[in-house]
Amino acid sequence: MIYRFDDFVLNCATRELSKAGEPIVLPARAFDCLAYLIEHRDRAVGRDELIAAVWGRAEISEALLSHTIVKLRRGLGDTGNEQRTVRTVPRFGYRWGSATTVEASSPDSAAPAVAAAAEVEESLPPEAPPARAPEDAPASGGVDAEAAGGRALPPGRRRLIGAALAAALLLAAAAWLLSQRPARPPADTAAVEMAPAAPVLVLPADVGAPDEWRWLRFGLMDLVANQLRDGAVPTAPSESVVGLLKQRPAMDGEALLRDASLSQFAALRVLPRVRLEQGRWRVQLEGFGAQQAVSVEAEAGDAIQAAHLAADALLRKLGRTPNSASASPVLDELLQRSGAAMLADQLEQARALIEHAPPELQQEPKVQQRMAQIELRAGENPAVETRLLALLDRLPPGRDDAVRARSMVTLAASHVRRGQFDRALELYEEAIALRQEHNDHSVLGIARLGRGTILAQRGKFEEGTAELSRARTELEAIGDSFGVASVDVNLGEFQQMRHRPADALPILKNAARQFERLDAREGRAYALVQQIGAESELLDSDAALATSERFWPPESNTNNQRMRWTLTAARATALAGVGRFEEAQVLVGRIRRETDARQDAIARGRAELLAARIAMLRGDAAAAAGFAQSALSPALRNEDPAAYARGLLLQARALRGSDRPAEAARAAQALAEGAAGNEWLTMYANLAAAEQAMAERRREPALTQFAAAMRTAERLNVPEDLVAVGTAYLDLLIETSQLDTARTVSGRIAMWADHDPRAAAAQARLFRAIGQDDAARKAEQSLERLRRSAAADAPPHP
Missing domain, CATH: 1.10.10.10 (Winged helix-like DNA-binding domain superfamily/Winged helix DNA-binding domain)
Structure with missing residues (x-):
């Protein structure tokens, strides 16, 4: 325009x-x-x-x-x-x-360079030499991106790294390349020049053939994209393209080719046109961009062979040397058809294509790797490990290194999902070593992303951030918008891990927007879950609930059952945050009844902790103690130390409330023993010890430990921590008549009294203590409004 x-x-x-x-x-x-x-x-x-x-x-x-x-x-x-x-x-x-x-x-408004390039034509004769098939690159290249795996969480604030992020990073991926050497541009002065960093976007093919050939729409799109990438042309992953085009459902191929808005994603758009005419296949590739236009054509007796020939011709026209490796036509068709089914989000069809293939074809390494991708995307982690360990055992080192690297990255994902981070890290590093010299941007980008998140999980933030920066560079080099968005999710989480939710929130919002722009439902949902975490830490419960509405119901965002339970737990937390406890408990009940005790241990643990919190708010300390005991499993301790620490604090409170002081003291001591010098954990350990000392009427130690916890909370300056520590500290200050200090602490949390019931109640108690009855009544009225507002927002029962 x-x-x-x-x-x-x-x-x-x-x-x-x-x-x-x-x-x-x-x-x-x-x-x-x-x-x-x-x-x-x-x-x-x-x-x-x-x-x-x-x-x-x-x-x-x-x-x-x-x-x-x-x-x-x-x-x-x-x-x-x-x-x-x-x-x-x-x-x-x-x-x-x-x-x-x-x-x-x-047309006349185009720049002269465009007009000149538009005259370029090339038609390959039928007797052109046979093309070499591209090596395995799943149409849903994003499948391997799951292997980017986990979240980056440090000791003291590590959350679940496994199923949720691995599922989100399913959408992060690039097409997996198997290029064995960098391409060499030919000395062809007639070639159309293209900047190496300018990505190409290959559109779904326009198919003129009977319905049984409909799979060519995505199949040839992915084939051409992979072959261009194999020839050292940065090309957007097919998964990314499908996501982009879902926002333009009414546009046909020709309209998309001319759609200038797509120029923000790629400098050149390529539309494959395939026609079956008198028993022969003709494939035309038309490229169009702001600075150039190009058209090539090839013909063969097989659609895939014709597409190979056309893609090679396009590479030459772009000043590149075709660099694809040979494969059997039958193998090539199986890979393209299963990849096309995955692009269409038809996992069962992709699986059936492989399961009904001849046994010898099923055992091909690339087919085994493809099946592992399908299993990973479906959440079948044990099957992934069994399949890929057997494959790696029979692949000799030094041969098929690209298949080995892709298999390692996919296998790393299954380890990440189960919290086996040491094994995942070894696989990521070995994959990087295998593909470093080959400039395999796809594998390197995803492996570095996975490695960076695990390093951050171990508290090595600077090293992890540097690795994510390298990952971003690798993924940008091939136009992998999904991968770049996934890097940004992790960067936002790094801020969360460092107790900086205010810094994390804009980064996470931007990542969610990137995924949304690409119609990447799982990636967007995962970013929104993390956004809820930041909003909850900032005590913006209304915003957290509104964010949860954007991924609800979970089945509209993911086919992965593990991810669905992650979304369900996040939704329940958001509902409880605004006082809609009955709705939250309904979701907790579903998690309790329907999840797998082993595979969904973290979602179950979080649900039990939420049930304990609600029981405490309703005055049922005995029930709360039971729920907390169910939640505090070794899995929660290992995977989510932050939730585990808050759970121990809640358990100690519940045990004291149900007249079990000795057990409460042991829970507080367990929290202290697990702090291990971590500042954030030490703050909660001091809080638990102060509350225990206060219950035992040991006021001086209690005051000392409350003051230490408050100093840390003020240094970290996270609203949730300030209110959690400040409201408990305030009670003891009032009891000991230290009203000046109480005023100071109250002032520190007063800004949240209009939307956080704990802060509002604390304000009311202080005003009563200092004789300001009018102010106390206003605070109590504010607290009552908060409770009524939560009840009014709840939908009626069916």
Whole structure:
């Protein structure tokens, strides 16, 4: 489209801006900001959204964005005072403010380089030499990305790394390549030049053949994408393309080819057209972008062979040397058909294709690896391990290294899901060593992502962050938007692990937006679960509940049952956060009845802890103690020390409330023994010890330990921790008549009294103690409003 405003003309396709016919030169980022604001001129654009759209990552400072907007305004002859074109929306972002008309660009409006490139034609004769088939690259390249595996959680705040992130990173992946050497560009002066970093986006094929060939739509898309990647052309993974196009369901291939909005994802769009005519297959690949256009064609007696020939021709036209390895036609077709089924999210069909193949074909290493991908995506972790260990045993070292590396990364995922991080780390590192010299960006990106998260889980944040930065570079090199979004999820979680939810939240929101833009339901759901964690830590319970609505019901977001229970537990937590306890308990009951005790141990543990918390709030300490005991399993202790620590604190309170002081003391001591010098855990250990000393009427030790816990909470400055420590400390300060200190502590948590019942109740107790009865009544009324509001928000029972 061409946009006209004032005396300006903006052509996004050719990236040209002119005023009264004279070209205006803008910095690249300023141009991108201009294009995005004009394209979304019907609404205000948030700063985070604009940063994500223009820079593609969340760690860009608002100062840099503001500086870019200044350059844009200057180029348009505007100022921050006038704001004729770009208007600032206070505390939110920007909005386009100039009246704009839109018209379709004409062919003549294209840049001369585009017109010249459009004349390029090449048609291969039928007798062209046979093409070598690309090595195994699942159409749903993202399947292997699951192997990127786990979450990065440090000692003292480690949460579940296994099923949830592995399922989310299912969508993170690139197509898995098996290139054995870097491609060498030929000395072909007629070739169309393409910047090495400019990614290609291969669209679903336009199929002109009977219905039984419908699988070619995704099958040839993935084949061409893999072969381009194999020839050292950065190409977006097919999973990523499918996600992008789900947002454009009404557009056919031709419209997508000309869709300028896709230029933000790729410099060149390629549309395969395949036709069956008189027993022979003809495949045409038409490429179109802002700077070039190209068309090649090939014919053969087999659709896949014709696609290979056409892809090789396109590689040569792009200045690359075809670099695909040979495979049998039967094997090649099975891989492409099963990959196409996975792209269509038809796992059972993909499995059936392999199970009904001849036995000798089923035993091919690439087919075994593909079946493991299907099993991993379905959550069948023991089957993955059995299959891939047998495969690795029969693959000799030094041969089939690419298959070995992919198998190791997939196998690492099954270990990650079960908390076997040492074994997963070894596999990631071996895969990196195998593929480092081959510049296998897909494997390297996912393996580095997995390695980085595990390093962070061990508290090695700097090393883990550096590894994630390398992973991001590898994944960006092949246009893997899913992988990049998954890296960003982990970066957000790193901030969470360091007790910085306010810093984590914008990063996680941006990652969720990236997944949403790609229609990556599982990745988006996982990012939203982490977002709920940050919002809960910030005591924004209403926001956490609203976030949970975005992935509910879970079956609309994932086919993985393990992931569904993770979403269910997060939803229950969000409901309880706003006082909708009955609804939360319904979900807890489902988790208790329907989950697998071994595979869903963490979801079950969290559900039992939530049940214990609700029982305590309702005054049933005995029931709470029982629920807490059920939750505090070795699995929860190993996988989620933070939840385990809070569970021990809750158990000690419940045991004291049910007149079992000796057992309560042992629970508090267990928390102290597990702190191991960790600052956050030590804070909760001090809190538990202070409450125990207070119950035993040992006031001086209690005051000392409360003060230590409060100092740590203030240093970390996380609202949840401040309220948890401050409300308990306040009771003892009031009891011992240390009202000046009580006022100080109360002031530290007062800002949350209007939406957190604990803080509101603490405020009321203090006001009563110091004789401010009017203020106490207001605080009590506020507390009652919170309770009524929660009840009113709950939907009626069916």
